[in-house]
Amino acid sequence: xxxxxxxxxxxxxxxxxxxxxxxxxxxxxxxxxxxxxxxxxxxxxxxxxxxxxxxxxxxxxxxxxxxxxxxxxxxxxxxxxxxxxxxxxxxxxxxxxxxxxxxxxxxxxxxxxxxxxxxxxx
Amino acid sequence: xxxxxxxxxxxxxxxxxxxxxxxxxxxxxxxxxxxxxxxxxxxxxxxxxxxxxxxxxxxxxxxxxxxxxxxxxxxxxxxxxxxxxxxxxxxxxxxxxxxxxxxxxxxxxxxxxxxxxxxxxx
DNA sequence: CACCTAGTTGCAAATGGTTTCCATTTGCGA
DNA sequence: TCGCAAATGGAAACCATTTGCAACTAGGTG
Numbered sequence: 017x018x019x020x021x022x023x024x025x026x027x028x029x030x031x032x033x034x035x036x037x038x039x040x041x042x043x044x045x046x047x048x049x050x051x052x053x054x055x056x057x058x059x060x061x062x063x064x065x066x067x068x069x070x071x072x073x074x075x076x077x078x079x080x081x082x083x084x085x086x087x088x089x090x091x092x093x094x095x096x097x098x099x100x101x102x103x104x105x106x107x108x109x110x111x112x113x114x115x116x117x118x119x120x121x122x123x124x125x126x127x128x129x130x131x132x133x134x135x136x137x138x
Numbered sequence: 139x140x141x142x143x144x145x146x147x148x149x150x151x152x153x154x155x156x157x158x159x160x161x162x163x164x165x166x167x168x169x170x171x172x173x174x175x176x177x178x179x180x181x182x183x184x185x186x187x188x189x190x191x192x193x194x195x196x197x198x199x200x201x202x203x204x205x206x207x208x209x210x211x212x213x214x215x216x217x218x219x220x221x222x223x224x225x226x227x228x229x230x231x232x233x234x235x236x237x238x239x240x241x242x243x244x245x246x247x248x249x250x251x252x253x254x255x256x257x258x259x260x
Numbered sequence: 261c262a263c264c265t266a267g268t269t270g271c272a273a274a275t276g277g278t279t280t281c282c283a284t285t286t287g288c289g290a
Numbered sequence: 291t292c293g294c295a296a297a298t299g300g301a302a303a304c305c306a307t308t309t310g311c312a313a314c315t316a317g318g319t320g
Binding site: 270272274280290 | 291308316
Binding site: 022025045061085087 | 288
């Protein structure tokens with residue numbers, strides 16, 4: 017949001033980004049924290065949360081909520097608007113770039129007199 | 139879950155259901171609690187949560203999560219699978235019964251070799 | 261109608277994810 | 291090398307939701 021913002025390159029931030037880079041599915045903040053500690057890195061849970069929040073704002077990672085309300089994060093390949101297909105069993109995820117849905121959503125919104133439609137689909 | 143379960147008709151349960159009946163949009167457990175107290179009714183917050191949980195299991199109410207993770211509940215007209223169109227400003231909601239989406243979702247799932255697809259769309 | 265008992269209630273305390281406080285550390289431009 | 295704002299992290303605060311438990315009650319039974 018901030019017009020000009022300087023972000024430093026810290027060991028912790030790099031570690032979190034690396035972890036997300038390797039991950040093949042969504043991870044929760046706590047899972048990342050555990051994984052980092054397991055690797056022997058000293059990173060505070062608070063720091064993980066703060067960086068994920070920052071990266072989400074910068075749109076470097078995607079953020080979705082599980083059914084139980086826990087936040088899950090994932091580094092996305094494209095910076096564009098898209099959806100995910102998530103396996104409930106193993107968490108395997110497929111990214112979707114779907115114009116059809118967009119078109120459909122807009123038409124639907126018009127029909128019901130809504131505007132500025134955004135949507136979530138998992 | 140229990141095969142045979144007897145549910146009593148209590149003052150509190152009726153009040154919660156009434157409130158949902160009148161509501162024109164989603165309500166959080168806390169909002170309901172406040173509303174009931176405002177009406178002069180003595181209902182414990184715990185009771186509100188427990189009844190909402192029960193009603194959700196019995197599929198008498200729908201349950202969705204707001205962006206911030208808070209649970210919102212609404213009594214639905216139809217007991218069938220459907221989606222909602224929610225106004226981000228006022229909370230006004232439209233229920234959708236959409237076969238097209240279902241079909242699309244299934245085709246998409248097949249394409250990516252998923253099965254037993256469920257989805258959320260708001 | 262009085263009784264029984266499992267469903268129900270509600271306060272307090274516990275949970276669990278996430279955020280805030282604040283003192284200390286650390287990038288990094290000058 | 292200096293200086294300082296950004297960043298860190300452990301503890302405490304937050305807040306929605308859940309659980310423990312003793313008291314209460316709807317509603318079927320004798």
